[in-house]
Amino acid sequence: MLWRATVDRVLIRRRGDDDTIELAGSGVSLWLALAEPTTRIDLVERLAHGHGIDREIVESDIGPVVAELIARGALVER
Numbered sequence: 001m002l003w004r005a006t007v008d009r010v011l012i013r014r015r016g017d018d019d020t021i022e023l024a025g026s027g028v029s030l031w032l033a034l035a036e037p038t039t040r041i042d043l044v045e046r047l048a049h050g051h052g053i054d055r056e057i058v059e060s061d062i063g064p065v066v067a068e069l070i071a072r073g074a075l076v077e078r
Helices: 026-033 040-051 055-071
Strands: 002-005 009-013 020-024
Touching: 002 026, 009 026, 020 026, 026 040, 026 055, 040 055
Parallel strands: none
Antiparallel strands: 002 009, 009 020
């Protein structure tokens, strides 16, 4: 997996694949928080605390993004 952070985006590409995943806005914080292995609960807590947002809101917002990243091979869920 190759990725690059720009000023306001993260671009992710699997080696040998021309498909680029682009995350913007809070997706950048999400991706950077995933740089270290973490649990979903810890991820939600970290993002909620870091952005001053209710945990339930963070959890509902990141759920579809995390699912998409897993489906596209950018994340592995263990």
